[in-house]
Amino acid sequence: MPDTIPEPPAGRPRRSLTADPARFAREVLEPVRAIVGERGLLTDRDAMQPMMVAWRDSWEGRVPLVVMPASTEELAAVVVVCARTGTPIVPQGGNTGLTGASQPHGDDTEIVISTRRMNRIRAIDLDNDTITVDAGVVLQTIQEAARAQGRLFPLSLGAEGSCQIGGNLSTNAGGVQALRYGTARALVAGLEVVLPDGRVWDGLRGLRKDNAGYDLKQLFIGAEGTLGIITAATLKLLPLPTALATAVVSHRVV
Ligand SMILES: Cc1cc2nc3c(=O)[nH]c(=O)nc-3n(C[C@H](O)[C@H](O)[C@H](O)COP(=O)(O)OP(=O)(O)OC[C@H]3O[C@@H](n4cnc5c(N)ncnc54)[C@H](O)[C@@H]3O)c2cc1C
Structure with missing residues (x-):
């Protein structure tokens, strides 16, 4: 089992979303906050940590934002923001997959959208x-x-x-x-x-x-x-x- 997540195939170069924090806040974080509210997002690194790791592996992802929409409408509106700004998304359910697929890369190049609040x-x-x-x-x-x-x-x-x-x-x-x-x-x-x-x-x-x-x-x-x-x-x-x-x-x- 590798101890780093394999690089994705060559394509568009990955861009750290936090390289320009003001732009990230303006274009992504605040529009997303307006959609899902305070309960629907995490930006604190400690609070996000369990969603960055899988219990069997030694690698750790890092993102500036985890979004937890409460409905299909909210999730769709968040995806619109991501599509408009070219923000890569890692969908996450229970994070039990054990392949690394539900964990983001370790360089702030993606956000996680978790379905944990869509539980009806x-x-x-x-x-x-x-x-x-x-x-x-x-x-x-x-x-x-x-x-x-x-x-x-x-x-x-x-x-x-x-x-x-x-x-x-x-x-x-x-x-x-x-x-x-x-x-x-x-x-x-x-x-x-x-x-x-x-x-x-x-x-x-x-x-x-x-x-x-x-x-x-x-x-x-x-x-x-x-x-x-x-x-x-x-x-x-x-x-x-x-x-x-x-x-x-x-x-x-x-
Ligand atoms: C103890 C254990 C036993 C297991 N046994 C089996 C087994 O017998 N057979 C088997 O097939 N698998 C098994 N698995 C693996 C299993 O496939 C996953 O645990 C489970 O199906 C993943 O669900 P999850 O919600 O945790 O998804 P995650 O791990 O969060 O995500 C898995 C993948 O799906 C994507 N994803 C998650 N939610 C969505 C969504 N709503 N829309 C689009 N993409 C999404 C993620 O990006 C990731 O690529 C086992 C895992 C464990 C830990």
């Missing part, structure tokens, strides 16, 4: 067996909400108590039941995504027999935030198994 279960539709949630809802919360209605949301992995559904979908997480139920990709009926220019792509529907054109939502699943920020998802629920049994199967190669 929007709706459960028991006729259609779907649940619609904000991207920042913790996976275990979704499992428990489904179970309370006699349904199963089968995505399950070690980080389920802190990872968020937006991160699960962006990494197309597999988890311990992937062979039975498929990876995260197989459990999504619809998505809502904020595109890189701040427009909201509304693909949030629960229609199961949706055979109209391209399945655009699948582009965003597993894309790790490169094509947009997932802000909500409609997820498929399954019948809760009435019995569980555990078996150990061994296989000897001769």
